[in-house]
Amino acid sequence: MMKEEAVEKPRRSDPYIWGIIIILYIVSVVEVYSAISREITGGDVYTPIIKHVLLLFSGFLITYVTSRVHYKWFKVMAYLMIPATIVLLVSILLWGDTLNGAKRTIPVMGISLQGSEVAKVTIVLAMATVLAKSQIKRGVNTKGVVLVVVLVTIFSGLLFTQGLTNTLLFIGISVCMMLIGGVEWYKLGIIFLVYLVLALAVMQAKDILTESELFNKQEQTVQDGEKKDVLIQRSSTWKSRLEDFFDSTPEYEKETTDANRQEHRAAMAMAHGGITGVGPGNSREASRLPLAFSDYIYAIIIEDLGFVVGGVGLLLVYLMILARAGLIARRCTKAFPALLVMGMAVMIVLQALFNMAIVVGVFPVSGQPLPLISKGGTSIWMMSFAFGVMLSVSRYAVKDTGANIKSERESGLPEDLQAANPTNLA
Incomplete structure (x- = not known):
């Protein structure tokens, strides 16, 4: 009697990630509503939060659709998004x-796109593809490592301002x-040195430009007619933020000015x-804290x-x-999906940690939205896409039985992405 063929179990996306998404949605709706005092005009209390809820719903649709796409197609998407994102960032600069x-933004078909948010997702897709294709017996080949460093350099340069x-x-x-x-430790050491040299070169170039009489005297006319040099303005902003960050004077002894208003109001909040908190909707500082509904929502x-x-x-x-991405x-069984799910998780979590560190004063002031909570269309869409990629991997790459493993090998994954999971934990 012939053995009955094993039937592949129906696949479903990871329920724990969906649960985390729902928690972040709830926090976002409640806290954005608490923090939008500055946007409410003429007694119109509900329009701003309705717009935000619609953005979250559109983000949910992006997550759901992306989760149903087989992860093998993200290689194709990486090749398409790299040049498209570079064009977008150059267009924003110009x-x-x-x-x-x-x-920071540029209107595209009536939508204001923020290039930095698109670049974050693009660089994860690109690095996952490069590192998966560059797998060798004991690590990653030199070409793959160089390509990753080049990608970081290009995108960082385009977002420098x-x-x-x-x-x-x-x-x-x-x-x-x-x-x-699985990059070897000695290669990582070399990479750190390269990043350090690049950072020192950029800082030196910034100082030269700042001190140059040519740039100091040159004025640039922007669209609103105001005369200023954007590069010099940003350089002075970075300098003042770093000086304020390293100033040993206690914050409560400093006078609140336009330069430190965000830090002070955040600390007060x-x-x-x-x-234990004052309760949702009872924030005192929401109406006085700049960017309370976006970059500084963690304080609220x-x-x-x-x-x-x-x-x-x-x-x-x-x-x-x-933690869930790690599981x-x-x-x-393959390197590409493992790199995809971990790359997206690292990107989301690092951005959240940066935002929190900035708000609590551990890191100098800079703009980073809190993933899937801060108000902002491009950020919500890109983070939703990132979660969708993670769910796609959990749906199509996670295998439990021998029959399912066989199904993965026959799933049409390109030959150059067939490298085994380098963590050796599968």
């Missing part, structure tokens, strides 16, 4: 709209993904919230929910993303 002192945290974020993502990809969350629930609790939720990666 013709973008100024936001918070730098050219928008702040230094994007560069640090790209470096952090690349180092983590190379560790996951967190102090007001204390351990702590004010509303307190240090324990809002501060530590939300931090643990983001760390759960990384999914362990059950992947």
